[in-house]
Amino acid sequence: MLIHDSLIDLVGGTPLVRLGRLAAGLSATVLVKPEYLNPGGSVKDRAATAMVLAAERDGSLRPGGTIVEASSGNTGIGLAQAAAVRGFRIVVVLPETVAVEKMDVLRAYGAEVVTTPASLPREHPEHVNRLAQRIAEETPGGWFADQYDNPANPAVHHATTGPEIWMATGGRVTHLVAGIGTGGTISGTGRYLKEQGPVEVVGADPATSVYHGGDGSPFFVEAAGHYRHTATVTDTWPRSYHRDVVDRIEVIGDRESVLTTRRLAREEGLLVGASSGLAVAAALRVARGLGPEHVVVAVLPDSGRTYLSKYHSADWLRRLGFLDDDRPGLLADATGPVHTVTTETSLAEAAALAAGPARDQPLVPVVLPGRDPRFATAVSELLGVLDRAVLDRAVLDPAVLARRDPATPVGEVMCGPPASVGTGDTAAEALARLDAAGADHAVLLRDGRLAGLVTRAELAARAFSAGF
Ligand SMILES: Cc1ncc(COP(=O)(O)O)c(C=O)c1O
Known part of the structure; x- marks a missing residue:
């Protein structure tokens, strides 16, 4: 019998798929890893499940406890799924610019959603991270998942995402391309692959993101890159991001990310979010300079279904001047x-x-x-x-x-x-x-x-x- 005890046993194990039309004319092989095939719909199922299980093991999350997280949505969804399975209450704090679909999905899982303005300096008490931390402290049995600094986040990618890519390519992978949000995906996956062989790790970063030295002003790719309010005094980078793992960064403008996202749906049947368009745009650039012996793998973090009113809406694209x-x-x-x-x-x-x-x-x-x-x-x-x-x-x-x-x-x-x-x-x-x-x-x-x-x-x- 092939029966799983719970949904969270199904997290991970996503396939690799060859890019056809978008990579036409390139000598290198370009593969994508559609993480939206995880049960909660994103790569964040991995970190969320791993963080909850680790917190249960070390006693920081106890029966009857409340999970609290600051999230652009996907980690919240992964946590809400794990909370439902493991019987915890969950509160998710979101920037109010997050796609409404994500908030509705969270509520559908039974999560309590708290929104806060998106553009606040890090020191502001209502800043998404600070607010989540405060709610966790003030809630009896509260546990702040803290994906930005929780070592279980990069660790789960080292334990699962990296080995999956190595195995699926039979050790032929030469380049890993991924966006950097908390940094968990690129750090854990990249470190594992580098331990196996000479794999180049390339970060894909929005044009104004601070990670590569941009001015920190807002960009339209949700959940990747690093925004910095001009009034932020001390900008802390997540501990989940291990810069030593990343060999170089490809800088991708919003237009290229957003229009690549649209092409992925229309030409490859891959309905994904804009951080996937960001990663694929970077992967195509990387692949352009490579020969047939190279295998480039790009991580596609989540599904486009949560962004039907944004990247997949012609009206939204026209209103903002992307199309x-x-x-x-x-x-x-x-x-x-x-x-x-x-x-x-x-x-x-x-x-x-x-x-x-x-x-x-x-x-x-x-x-x-x-x-x-x-x-x-x-x-x-x-x-x-x-x-x-x-x-x-x-x-x-x-x-x-x-x-x-x-x-x-x-x-x-x-x-x-x-x-x-x-x-x-x-x-x-x-x-x-x-x-x-x-x-x-x-x-x-x-x-x-x-x-x-x-x-x-x-x-x-x-x-x-x-x-x-
Ligand atoms: C849609 C999406 N893309 C990219 C990322 C970035 O992944 P990571 O936080 O592992 O760097 C996230 C993380 O929240 C995400 O939700």
Whole structure:
């Protein structure tokens, strides 16, 4: 009889699959390891199960106890599955930007979901990790799983993921490519493979992630890379990430990750999340320089079903300006350099900008202070706007200015975050977005970042001429 005592016995043992179309023309063999075939739907089943079993063994998690974790979703799901099987209560703390589907899945497993703002400095008491830690401390029988620092996380990949890849390739694997979230996957798997032979370990990292020296600003690949708020004082990296294991890092922009994710579904039948697109984009780059004797393995962390409203939604892709190649020229002439201020810019400086270089802008976006000005601002760091009315009234009107301290920070007079349209929107679609937001102008986004400004009047003129 082939019967398993519980679902958690089925964690791991995922296959390797050859990439066909996406790797066409390459001499090297490119294989993927679809971790969404785990019972909870992601690579995190491995770490979650291992952490729970280790905590039960060492007595830190006792019968009737409560598991608490900070998670972008998948670890929470793996823990919720293990909690159901082993009879624990579970609380998962999530950044509020996480895909809604993931929250619904957690609740379906009986988890309690607590959300907290995504963009907080590490020291903030509501920061996802700090909040989870506090809830664990304040809950009788609470146990903080702590995937970022729990040694059971990398250890389980050393014990399972690495050996599976070595065995499935008959020891022929030459390159491992994986994203780095907590670092558990790449560290444990990479270390095991290096112990067996000369395997090169390549990290795949979003363009602004801190892991390879990016500015830490937000990126759109969920659960891989390392974000850093500009107000974070001491940025700690997870102990689950063993940098010595990683030979080099391939830096992949959000557009390449997201569009590779879309291609994986459409051309390979692999419905996966964007950290899989990130890893495959990096694996294809690695493979381009290699010959037929090389075998590149990329880890696909989770399924696309949890991201139907994001990476697999044409509307989402267009709204953020990831999908626009099929609409050449649309809104193109609305793009250009945009003058911005930060929440800390003084009214006096804003007035000088608004009356000078930005005098033709219908609005001046207000962005988070402290980012490298050479990079376009990520949409989540567009904190507000000074629209013309505000500029004219509060910033440029000498009477108002005379009453106000010219050093007043712009953050005190700005309006809320701007409406946005994407470079892939048609003028009619962009107008509909303005209508929905009740706005007369919007920021134009390309790859989820500020690329220009548009006004209702311009869009209406364009929509009108497109009708002929
Ligand atoms: C979807 C997804 N991709 C990538 C990762 C990164 O894996 P690791 O934390 O082992 O580095 C995670 C981890 O949460 C994940 O959920």
